[in-house]
Amino acid sequence: MPDTDSRRDTPRVPSTLCDPLAAALARTGLDAGISALRPMADTGLAHHHLWLERSGGDWVARLPKQSQMRLDPAANLAYQAACFSRASRGGHAPALHGLLPPDPTLPRGGLLVDAIRGRPARLPEDLPRLAEALASLHTLAVPATEARAPLLSPTDPWAAMREELDEQARFLEQAGLPDAARVPIEAELAALPRRLPPGPGAEPRLISFDAHPGNFLVTEDGRAVLVDLEKCRYGLVGFDLAHASLYTSTTWDLHSRAELTPGEVAAFYHDWLAATGLAGEVETLLACRRAMWLWSLTWCAKWRASHRRAQDAQRRGEDWSAALSDDALIAHVRERVDHYLSVAAIEHVRGEHRDLQRRLAS
Structure with a gap:
């Protein structure tokens, strides 16, 4: 989930994820203030990442490719939400901002967390x-x-x-x-x-x-x-x-x-x-x-x-x-x-x- 230009502009996730993500954000009422969705480099085996530019502070959408914990989509999101919620209390992990439930266009759903510039x-x-x-x-x-x-x-x-x-x-x-x-x-x-x-x-x-x-x-x-x-x-x-x-x-x-x-x-x-x-x-x-x-x-x-x-x-x-x-x-x-x-x-x-x-x- 890096914020460096070289890693945001090298091989990207399929652009077809942008429209389903935008629709999911609108459905859940989490689209306020978002001005752009930017796919990030494909650097991990478990998630696609998209950078969300927003007026109140940027987010990153984590869209699972799979569950390394062998969980079904809904349980996987709940597990990851707990990871971010608890780890962020120490001040060295991104805060959690929302959860996008699985649906036919985003079968594994997604998580919204702080975008870290670093x-x-x-x-x-x-x-x-x-x-x-x-x-x-x-x-x-x-x-x-x-x-x-x-x-x-x-x-x-x-x-x-x-x-x-x-x-x-x-x-x-x-x-x-x-x-x-x-x-x-x-x-x-x-x-x-x-x-x-x-x-x-x-x-x-x-x-x-x-x-x-x-x-x-x-x-x-x-x-x-x-x-x-x-x-x-x-x-x-x-x-x-x-x-x-x-x-x-x-x-x-x-x-x-x-x-x-x-x-x-x-x-x-x-x-x-x-x-x-x-x-x-x-x-x-x-x-x-x-x-x-x-x-x-x-x-x-x-x-x-x-x-x-x-x-x-x-x-x-x-x-x-x-x-x-x-x-x-x-x-x-x-x-x-x-x-x-x-x-x-x-x-x-x-x-x-x-x-x-x-x-x-x-």
């Missing part, structure tokens, strides 16, 4: 800003268990992550990986602890679960804003810290791509610890980091095995069909997926993890 994150210089933004999310008060719906709130977030890993790992065979890549991934999965070690972040808190650097914009006043929120849950903060600083995350997005050194990653963790005031042994955070990396690798296997399928005509939930996205975006994702599943990239991250463990332990 630039992509620059790494490593913006890492302290990302740490501050994540700390603002992670230190929000956690509601009582019965008030957390519709967001996921597993009783044991570590066990829930392991279950998700087991489910995605079934795609390792279908992804056509050579043994030299598949075997070390399976070994890393088997080596995950059955229980989460004690330490900072062991208690469930509100997390993004999609905090890779490409999902942040940095405003003119230096504030990092997490602009893509659809998978929030009450879980382990270490997943977010990992997703913001892993090699498989920092080299994903074309506009924020960077390869961080273990020293830079360690400094990012220390900045987050200072911002949250949490303290203790860091084995909890390191276990979450390993799990998040394996989640990314098994997702890559899942995408490789799924993206050639035909688009789901019934739009029931999750759908990784390449037909939903711009050809250039699919080519980029394919290249990244192939790289992350390579032996060289796997061994790179393994070595980085050992180095980071030494640095944080000291």
Whole structure:
């Protein structure tokens, strides 16, 4: 959801979305003050985005292509609305302004949120800003268990992550990986602890679960804003810290791509610890980091095995069909997926993890 001219003027979503969006805005009474609808670049696998110029402050319309949470269209919108409503309380996420219910012209409906004027994150210089933004999310008060719906709130977030890993790992065979890549991934999965070690972040808190650097914009006043929120849950903060600083995350997005050194990653963790005031042994955070990396690798296997399928005509939930996205975006994702599943990239991250463990332990 970036606000840079280069990313608003490169390959765009189909212009046919403008008229259905305009009609939906009028039907819901949310069209007041809107002077223009501008399709934005197709940069993500889950949404089309359109910039709405309005007299009272610009909005962005998020029109789902699918539901990564495997929800039907109405439930998917309700889930995302809760993500934005809760995360924005920390001051580093866009505010929610409206919901466009699914209808025949917008089968998955849409969400209206603040348009953020900013630039992509620059790494490593913006890492302290990302740490501050994540700390603002992670230190929000956690509601009582019965008030957390519709967001996921597993009783044991570590066990829930392991279950998700087991489910995605079934795609390792279908992804056509050579043994030299598949075997070390399976070994890393088997080596995950059955229980989460004690330490900072062991208690469930509100997390993004999609905090890779490409999902942040940095405003003119230096504030990092997490602009893509659809998978929030009450879980382990270490997943977010990992997703913001892993090699498989920092080299994903074309506009924020960077390869961080273990020293830079360690400094990012220390900045987050200072911002949250949490303290203790860091084995909890390191276990979450390993799990998040394996989640990314098994997702890559899942995408490789799924993206050639035909688009789901019934739009029931999750759908990784390449037909939903711009050809250039699919080519980029394919290249990244192939790289992350390579032996060289796997061994790179393994070595980085050992180095980071030494640095944080000291």
